[in-house]
Amino acid sequence: MTKLAIMGAMEEEIEPLLSYFDNIKITNYADNKYYEVNYNGLEIVIAYSKIGKVFASLTASTMIQKFGCDTLLFSGVAGGINPSLKIGDLIIADKLCQHDLDITAFGHPNGYVPGGKIFVETSNELREVAKKVAQENKLDVFEGIIATGDQFVHSKERKEFVQEKFNADALEMEGASVAVICDSLNIPFFILRAISDVADMDAGFDFDEFLKSSAKNSANFLIKIVEQL
Numbered sequence: 001m002t003k004l005a006i007m008g009a010m011e012e013e014i015e016p017l018l019s020y021f022d023n024i025k026i027t028n029y030a031d032n033k034y035y036e037v038n039y040n041g042l043e044i045v046i047a048y049s050k051i052g053k054v055f056a057s058l059t060a061s062t063m064i065q066k067f068g069c070d071t072l073l074f075s076g077v078a079g080g081i082n083p084s085l086k087i088g089d090l091i092i093a094d095k096l097c098q099h100d101l102d103i104t105a106f107g108h109p110n111g112y113v114p115g116g117k118i119f120v121e122t123s124n125e126l127r128e129v130a131k132k133v134a135q136e137n138k139l140d141v142f143e144g145i146i147a148t149g150d151q152f153v154h155s156k157e158r159k160e161f162v163q164e165k166f167n168a169d170a171l172e173m174e175g176a177s178v179a180v181i182c183d184s185l186n187i188p189f190f191i192l193r194a195i196s197d198v199a200d201m202d203a204g205f206d207f208d209e210f211l212k213s214s215a216k217n218s219a220n221f222l223i224k225i226v227e228q229l
């Protein structure tokens, strides 16, 4: 029996999801709120972690280890790197990396620490479901590499660094930490983002303007995927 975790980082990223459900049970735990619903015979736990890799790791781990979720879907927004990604576009992650993890002083590549791996791959099965849903709904969905770091990227220099070092197509602040948690606990996971900005000097303004609409794009697609699970 699947117990689904649906996660975002910000309230604006899960608010559009919560609006699909009623009879929501709220549990307060570890300085956060976990919303439990039943939908189409699925038990679902929904939460927004707060921003950044540490909060995201705590929430992903809690949803799996305390609430017993066996599948995790992430919905949110991201900064676009690949020039074909426009604001509002959807991207699903094939694999994710941490662009600010750096022990290059010891000759290691960016994003690597001993015992870890630069890239963590998402669930192929969940990606296939997503692509089928996209096709059925005539939605354009980009598939690529997402880089995660504990910083809002708003400069050409940092955007180019992330692109050059990881060949990343988009960047954000939680996905790769969720990936490490799920990979280590052997939980299939899926990371979906909609572009809110393109991580350049206008990123802050674009983010403020497009957060809500892009978060809704991502949430609406995610719900269609949930209906196929």
Ligand SMILES: CCCCCCN(CO)Cc1c[nH]c2c(N)ncnc12
Residues within 6 Å of the ligand: 009, 051, 052, 076, 077, 078, 079, 151, 152, 153, 154, 171, 172, 173, 174, 196, 197, 198, 199, 200, 203, 207
């Ligand atoms: C109050 C400000 C909260 C910013 C949170 C941004 N999220 C983090 O996951 C996604 C994101 C959208 N655009 C980004 C960018 N240019 N750099 C990093 N992260 C992002």
